[in-house]
Amino acid sequence: MPKAANYRANSVIYFQGDVISDKIYILQSGQVVVNYTDIETGKDLREVIQTGEFFGVKSALGKYPREENAVVVSDAQVLIFTVPEFEQFVSANTRIILKMLRVFSNQLRRIHKQVENLMEKSEALSPEIGLFRTGEYYLKNRMYSQAKYVFSRYLTYYPAGKLADAASKNLETSESCMVKFGDGKGPSPSVAGPPAGTLSAHPGAGAAPAKPADTLRPQAGQALSDTAKEYYNAVSLFSQEKYKEALGEFKRIVEANQDPEYVVKAAFDMGRSVFMLGQFDAAIAHFTRMVQTYPKHPDLADILYYLGQSYAKKGDVERAKGFFRKILTMEKDEDNSTFLRAKKALRGLEEAQNG
């Protein structure tokens, strides 16, 4: 049974961020407002709860923290429901659920739009191109019946679309491969792509609203160079504490000298691997060479940090302190993790000396 409760003016029924959010309220008399921060504008918004209206529904049903403060403006009486009590109550009053569905779907529509606006700036594909790409994926992977479905949908929605010719070719290929080989079988089919130039030359010329051509750029994952892949494999070995293997990989990248960006990174990580293996003299030699070779290395502070640590491990406290101090004078951003680590290391050394 839902319980009745009385709240005095200026009291708070629940706070934004409350993790225990398993109750749903209905206002019977008095005045309650909910206030919250609009996530888009950052403005504080305020909504007056009508008599007979539910509040606290979303967070209770969705099991997430409260998103608003429910504040009593003038002495109020409310009914408090647990989630099962609420479910039972509205099940007998389906119109209430329908009304809430309408409110929630409007909210969902609004937030979805906001997210889309942000995505547009970053990565979203237009639905037309996305649909075509989905078909391409299935065809490439010899999933002919799926490819057939997607390309025929493409032609239904975009009969005069920029990719319509390619789509109908691919549809034919899917059908004939399906007959000839059966789903999942046969050689890799040749997949018709968008005709060259048609997408970049005239945005807006197609039947559907066109997006700039850069939405067609290949998936970024494929754009990684081989060196980059090798580098991240090595980083992954390092993070698994397989320093010896990692060192070997980093060294190979440096020696192959292919992609300057990753060669520089790998050179730094070679030193770190040597350090982690406990070879402090070798680490000092390596990092010292690096400072000479790359005086403007983006991770210079980190290089100095490892130099400091290597000296500290060898017991050369004064030199170690010198490197840490140098970092503190270089880094302006006091939240920078190297800055913080250097500060901590320096304090550690000083305390050890004084204590």
Add this chain to the structure above:
Amino acid sequence: MADLSAFTRFARTYQAGEIIFSEYEPGDSFYLIQSGKVRIAKIVGDIEKTIDVLQPPEIFGEMAILEGTPRSATAVAVDTVRVLEFNRANFEVLMMGNPQIALRLLKLFTKRIYDQKRRFMILTLEDPQARVADVFLMLDETQAAATAGAEQDGEKREFKVTIEDVAHWGGMGASEVQTILGHFANQRRVELYPDRVVVRNISDFSRFVNSRRKK
């Protein structure tokens, strides 16, 4: 389960492997599974990723309630699947007679609203490193909700995600995410494995993201 015999005219049957709808296709109907299993998948990078496998009496395609938005994933029949297909025009009739289904849809909406809001919070972070960190915070919140009450292993968290997943949620390119994760690995804040990412100290990420969020 509710009595749905009055709705047989909305029934559809799909064979194993058949697509019910494709990602990016405009959609105006949603589905209630009556029998069989439905796989929800998305093509991310160069792999098809299964997001979920649904069975009776679950609902899918409910985002069709949003006018004109393309499907965000593909629905494929795993075995012989029977569904009831509804759209904006006839769903009120269904809901009126079946409060349990209406309630299930209501809960689904509360979850979607929260997911989208959370996504919005991630996307409004300007610092790409903070975005990546916030994706993990979001995943942690979702995992915490799913395993409420279970013991957590201190500050360390393990996530079964790939770089493409993180890129998708953060609205970023995969190579950018890879660079940032590599950087975090260098700082020993994360450990990278082919099938998962381990965050060494989730509170550290939380402090970092909060310091980057505009007040």
